[in-house]
Amino acid sequence: MSHHDVTVHPLVLRRTEVARVADVTPRMRRITVTGPQLGPFERDGMSLPGFASPAFDDHVKLVFASDGDVRAVLPRQVEGGIEWAPAATRQGRDFTPRRFDPEALELDLDFVRHGDGPAAVWARHARPGDELWFAGPKASTVVPPDSPWVLLAGDETALPAIGRYFEERPVDAPVRAVVTVPGPAARQDLAVRPEDRVTWVVAEPGDPAALAAAVAAVEPPDGVPYVWAAAESRSLLPVRRHAARVLGAPKSRQNITGYWHLRSGTGAPPAPVAWFAVRAALRLGVPDALAAGPLDRDVLARRVGVEPARLAVLLDALVTAEVVAHDASGRVGLGPAGEELAEDEHARERYTGLHADRIAALAELPAALTGTTPAWQAAHGRTLRETAARDTARYAELVEDAEGLAQLVTGLPRHPVWAGARRVGVTGPGALSVADVLHGHAAADVTVVEAPAALAALRTQARPGCPHAFAEDWGAYDAVATALALGHRTDDEAAALLRALRTAAPVAVLVERLAPDGLSPAALSEGALLHLATLGTPPRTPDRFTHLAAAAGWTVTGRRKLGWGVGCVELAAAGTAP
Known part of the structure; x- marks a missing residue:
């Protein structure tokens, strides 16, 4: 996992209009947009900050619609973020802000003048006065200041x-x-x-x-x-x-x-047999063994510890998947897909990461649907929470998945629940994001509480000079919070955590995924099925969170949307004043 210094920005949806159109080259069109929403403005009672793009490679997401009705597919602005509802006609494209003038409220965007994608088509026909909506940037990467070149x-x-x-x-x-x-x-x-x-x-x-x-x-x-x-x-x-x-x-x-991505072939996802073949090759180290160049089959077999005849069966499947290829002398080398797997850690995650393990657990789905054991637990012998709590590398993947939380919690310290809270305990893969914002803007002393292996992963990701304490057990706090802590727990495990929070503090804030992210409608059904297989229940609704909290002795006193399907639920100990 890479460690980049980033600056987080509030996510704001903005409406602009085309001011000028000019061709920088015969291949590149520069469109200048302007409008009052490039400065600070108000929407639905919320005060939203002016546009900022401090880094040279920032990205904003332009919003288009295949039927031309852009307003029907726009996200909803919420405090500190945006909420994407499912929309089949939505088309989003990421672009780099080329220039921004905060005095003139002008933003330049450059479009390559070829292709028939939504952005290229829009740019081809753009005229002064045309409307353009966009959101972002979410964050800016800081170039290390000590770079010699x-x-x-x-x-x-x-x-x-x-x-x-x-x-x-x-x-x-x-x-x-x-x-x-x-x-x-x-x-x-x-x-x-x-x-x-x-x-x-x-x-x-x-x-x-x-x-x-x-x-x-x-x-x-x-x-x-x-x-x-x-x-x-x-x-x-x-x-x-x-x-x-x-x-x-x-x-x-x-x-x-x-x-x-340069499209080739049918673009269809790998067949199940090919997917498992690639997964096996990565676990055995086949792409790594071939990274330095082709090898004889027997040499490769010795390197990966597999009997040659058995390896030959796997290699034949990998040839079809373009992971390996044979050179003129019959040696085995990497194919185009193998080159990608050897060099790109994100490409490997499709086959070996936590998401891939969830997919593999679907093999146990029929029994999980008719029984009481989640498919993940049937496949791995323990729940996902038990796995992550014991395995620092697995928990580190959850931490990486939670990195986007930092963009959504910037307004969290303004909530009244933190008034007077000086000792705060936070748990979950996104704990560092919540801890940083509470310490910086609410002047709270924050302790990150987790199991030992999970704490090791969080300590590794903590920024230099991190002011937070780390603890394996809950003490006494003025307030406690979860940061995506319930998303890898079964209902029983979630209830146990909520009971522990109830003994630790009189108020709590759950920062959790309360709804699916509607930016990718095609992923909604797949995500629901994976949730069912992993945790044994359908995705949790806000009412389900309320039920779990009530069973643990909490009363829901407030609920807010933070964006991208994430929200916060404010809790007070049952029987106390909100």
Whole structure:
């Protein structure tokens, strides 16, 4: 897991209008939008901050609709965030703010002028006065200030961020930039200094070799650089490898992101047999063993500890999945999918991460549907909570999944429940986000409470100089809070935690997922099924949270939406004044 320094921003939905349209190059159209909602404004009684984009690679999400009715698919603004309702016609696209003028309230967005996606079509026909809605940015990544030099690499979709970097200079260090473009006319003027070097490479969009070759040819200055790259996903795999192995850049000094995907084949998800074959290959270490180059089958079998005849059966399935391929001499090497798996930790998570383990547990779903044991427990011998509480690596995945919570809890300290609370206990994978905001804005002394293995994961993720205490047991507090702590617990385990909170403090705040995220309607049914398989119950409704709290001796005194399906439920000990 990488550790980047980030600045979190409140999520705000904004309406703007097109002010100007200009073509930067024959391939790039710059659209300037303006409007009072780029400054501080009011909506539904909420005071919302002005737009801010401090980092060169920030992203805002533009909102479109396939039927043209954008207002019908807009998210709802809530305190500290936005709430996406399911909408089949919604189309969202992420873009880098190219320039923002807070005095003139003008924002420039650059659009590549090709393709038939919703953003490209909108930009092609945009005229002054046209409406554009967007939300974000959610957070800004801070370039390490001690970077001795910076490597920027990307295709034409990365040019808005690269151009902005040269103009704003987040760090005063020489830059080496590599940009692939489809032709000389796509080149742009960049604000380079004498110590900078820029390499332009003419290549077809998505060319898997052009960007990598140009990056490998860069003469590096002394020191370990900060590496930023954005392009077609698979074309970045060798760039990621070069950054780590040749330039020595740790993950904390890399920000390498696939901006788009070159479609091939049918685009259908892997068949179940292929998915399990890839999962087995990763667990055995096949892609890692082949990362340095092709091997004879017998050598590979010895490396991964599998009898050759058995491995041959797996390899045949992996050839079909493009994980491995045979060279002219019959040796086994990595195929295109294998290259991705060898270099991209996020690609591996589809097969070996916590989400993949949830999918694998679906094999026990029939018994779980008719019995009382969750499919996860039937597959693993213990509940997900029991697994995570004993396994630091598993809990660390829950912590990583909870990172977005920091964007939603910025307004939490303003709630009256914290009045007079000086000693606060917080638990759950998102505990650090809640602890940071309570300590910084409510002046509370915060203790993070968790099981030993879970605490180890949270300590690893704590920022330098973290002021919070850590404890394995609940003491006495003025108030307690959960931070996505119930989402990996069964109902019985959730009830046990709520009873423990009841003995620790007179008031509590549950910061939990109260509704599915409607940004991806296609994922709603899948998410519900995985919840059922993992915890043994359908996704919890707000009424179900109320029932669990009441059974543990709490009374619900307030409920607020924070955005993205997350909300907070305020509790007081039953029989006490709210």
